[in-house]
Amino acid sequence: MKAAVDGQYANALKGLAGRTHSTVETIAIDAATVHVATPAAQKMPDRAYIDFHGGALVFGGGEACRAGAQMQADQHAVLCYGVDYRMPPEHPFPAAVEDGVSAYRHALERHGPKNIVVGGRSAGGNIAVATLLRARDEGLPLPAGLVLLSPQVDLTESGDSFATHQLIDVVLPGSLRSSNLLYANGADLAQPDVSPLFADLTGFPPTFLQSGTRDLFLSNTVRMHRALRRAGVSAELHVFEAMPHGGFGGATPEDRELQQEIVRFVERCWAD
Numbered sequence: 001m002k003a004a005v006d007g008q009y010a011n012a013l014k015g016l017a018g019r020t021h022s023t024v025e026t027i028a029i030d031a032a033t034v035h036v037a038t039p040a041a042q043k044m045p046d047r048a049y050i051d052f053h054g055g056a057l058v059f060g061g062g063e064a065c066r067a068g069a070q071m072q073a074d075q076h077a078v079l080c081y082g083v084d085y086r087m088p089p090e091h092p093f094p095a096a097v098e099d100g101v102s103a104y105r106h107a108l109e110r111h112g113p114k115n116i117v118v119g120g121r122s123a124g125g126n127i128a129v130a131t132l133l134r135a136r137d138e139g140l141p142l143p144a145g146l147v148l149l150s151p152q153v154d155l156t157e158s159g160d161s162f163a164t165h166q167l168i169d170v171v172l173p174g175s176l177r178s179s180n181l182l183y184a185n186g187a188d189l190a191q192p193d194v195s196p197l198f199a200d201l202t203g204f205p206p207t208f209l210q211s212g213t214r215d216l217f218l219s220n221t222v223r224m225h226r227a228l229r230r231a232g233v234s235a236e237l238h239v240f241e242a243m244p245h246g247g248f249g250g251a252t253p254e255d256r257e258l259q260q261e262i263v264r265f266v267e268r269c270w271a272d
Contacts, residue, residue, distance in 0.1 A: 002059060002089075010063035022073035022080070024066055029106045032099035035066040035082035037073035047078045047115040047270055048107050050143075052100065052124030052131075054246070056176050057152070057183040058087050060123070072119070075259065076266055081107055085127055092185030093194060100131030105140070113141035117266050122217070122246065125151020129196035129224075136203060145269030146207040147262055150217045150245055151224060153197040155180040155189040159219025171245040172216040197224055201231040206272075208236050208265040210258060212243025236265065 021040040026033060051072045053060040061084045069082025083103045085096040107116055120128030125148040132142055157175055167173050184194050192199035197220065207228055211221035221237070228235040238261060240247075240254050247255050 005055075005059045006062055006064065010067065012064075020067070020070040020074055022070045024070055024073075024082075026066070026084075030099075030102040031086065031095070032102045033061075033084040034103050034106070035069040035084060037069040037080040037082060039073040039077045039079075041077055042079070043077040044115075044270070045079070046111060048111045048117075049073070049076050049078055049080045049266070050103060050107055050116060050118045050128075051080055051082045052085065052118075052120035052128045053082065054120075054122030054124050054152075055087075056179040057096070057123040057126065058089075058179050061085070061087060075263065076117075079111075083127075088182045088185065093183055093187055096127050096183075097130045097134055097193060100127050101134050101138070104131055104135055104143075108140065114144050115270065116143040117145040117147065117269055118143050119147035119149070119262075120151060121149040123152045125149065126153055126155075126196060129153060129199070129201075130193045132204065133193060133196060133199050142203065142205050144272070145205050145266060147265065148207060148209045148221070148224065150211050150215050150221055151209070152176070152217060153195060153220050153224050155184065155195045159223060161216060161219040165214065165216045165218065168214050169216040169244045170214070174216075197227060201228050201233060204228060204231065204233045206234040206236075206265075206269060208238070208262060210238045210240070210261075212240045212245070212247070214242055215245045217245055 022037040024037045026035050049072050053065045053068050065082050065084040069080045073080035085099040118128050209221050209225050211218045225237040
């Protein structure tokens with residue numbers, strides 16, 4: 001099942017990406033696999049974007065992750081590290097977070113924290129936040145900004161939209177509890193590094209959050225925004241009308257507006 005879904009995911013993402021212009025090299029960093037994408041027109045060689053892919057914490061690696069890194073490199077015109085983090089069933093928690101920290105350390109050695117922005121979509125939002133929590137606790141400097149697109153930050157699925165948006169979200173029509181349990185591998189779903197919504201977010205960088213009114217993860221995103229604000233973090237929340245999980249497929253005015261907002265936010269993080 002995982003192999004079949006990964007193939008479908010990769011084909012869909014390649015179709016969404018269209019013709020990418022960046023080149024990509026795959027490297028190993030400790031136990032992590034990282035796809036390093038270099039844009040054809042690299043504006044700022046000292047800057048980098050670290051991308052964590054989605055896929056319910058189980059899917060989305062391999063070719064899909066590689067294509068995603070190229071898309072981000074093209075979009076921001078900077079080097080992108082696409083973290084192909086290890087996943088269950090072979091590698092449950094905390095393998096993905098360990099891979100995230102390895103990739104982040106690698107980027108820090110080459111770019112410095114003020115020249116790095118970290119981003120994650122859906123499950124990748126979970127790994128992105130958990131990575132920065134681990135990095136902060138290890139005394140590493142945090143990046144200039146964080147982009148969370150409909151992040152899967154509450155594996156307990158306690159938010160309101162998990163009840164109200166059942167079958168309304170055409171992309172995620174129901175619970176991901178089986179994947180959550182497979183990922184956690186016996187760990188408490190509410191512990192902060194498994195469900196970062198419940199973590200102490202003090203000291204986090206400026207954060208961009210996005211969801212839609214038909215997104216199963218709307219509550220995840222809204223509550224994460226409030227948690228960041230309570231921790232004193234500068235955070236933007238963008239909720240798009242009628243948008244399901246992951247957007248409308250990349251070709252609509254709303255999708256384009258979202259990409260423009262992300263580019264604006266990332267450029268401002270680097271300018272600050």
